[in-house]
Amino acid sequence: MVRFSKLLRGLTAPARSSGWADRNWTHAKILMRSGDFSEAVVVFDRLLRHAPDHPEILVQRAEAHAALNNFSAAMADLDLALQLSPGLANAHLNRGRVHRLSGDFQRAMVEIEAAIQAAPDLVPALEERAGLHMESSDLERAWIDAERAIRLSPGDAELHGLLGLIHLRANRHSLALAAFDRAVHFDPALDYAWWWRGELKEAMGNLPGGAGDKAHAVHLNPAIAD
Structure with missing residues (x-):
């Protein structure tokens, strides 16, 4: 399996070789699973300072923002992720989730359909x-x-x-x-x-x-x- 650090762009060579990105990514995912979404946002912020144009980190931070009911921040991250990677299924999926949580089921369905079209x-x-x-x-x-x-x-x-x-x-x-x-x-x-x-x-x-x-x-x- 390709380690997460190999997918990052914009990190310094020492950071990559030290496994810094992998450790932070793993830590963020553990925080998400344990429900510590505020701290997860902090770790995703740290990763994005080194790789600001990485769509998957933006999607993950959006999930954390949405879990904290910070829907505007979540949508901003997802919009940027889709600008960087048009058609990204996970971005559409999470836009759909945000719309659902906001009570807009019609827009939620549009986004979920786009996610399934991209990844059936x-x-x-x-x-x-x-x-x-x-x-x-x-x-x-x-x-x-x-x-x-x-x-x-x-x-x-x-x-x-x-x-x-x-x-x-x-x-x-x-x-x-x-x-x-x-x-x-x-x-x-x-x-x-x-x-x-x-x-x-x-x-x-x-x-x-x-x-x-x-x-x-x-x-x-x-x-x-x-």
């Missing part, structure tokens, strides 16, 4: 489009996108959870239950999947099983029952 097998974009279709009650298209994403990433618990929600909206209860079963299999900490699995079990007459699943969901996330 980009699983997060398919997941986003499935969610947007679900929110607009186009449940058949949502189902198609969710299934396509799962074929590309079969062990992704969130995808199975999303499919469960789509089937739940469509009153396909047996299919929803099976999807939530797979979701908690792949990620036993996925609280909403446990909750909805419990709701479905109760609706289908399995009251003890449903109560147990919902109790486990509350154990994982006490706020889920509110």
Whole structure:
């Protein structure tokens, strides 16, 4: 695999040879995974001071800004990323996410479609489009996108959870239950999947099983029952 430092432009030779870029990139990604988005922005700022025209760093910083609800800064980074790399799928994907978070589902769909056109097998974009279709009650298209994403990433618990929600909206209860079963299999900490699995079990007459699943969901996330 090509190390991240080899992709950077504008770094000094000593910085590249010391692994400085790789260490900072890895640190930023760890911060993103742990939810420390403010500190991640600081690290991305540091990287961009040495490589100001690197579109992937701009996209990652935009993700951190969006997680902090700083949508204007996120869009500025994404606009620049697309100027530097027109058609960059991840930039369109994240523009779509920002529009969705801002409540503009129509613009979100335009950006997600552009991301999928640029990268047809980009699983997060398919997941986003499935969610947007679900929110607009186009449940058949949502189902198609969710299934396509799962074929590309079969062990992704969130995808199975999303499919469960789509089937739940469509009153396909047996299919929803099976999807939530797979979701908690792949990620036993996925609280909403446990909750909805419990709701479905109760609706289908399995009251003890449903109560147990919902109790486990509350154990994982006490706020889920509110």
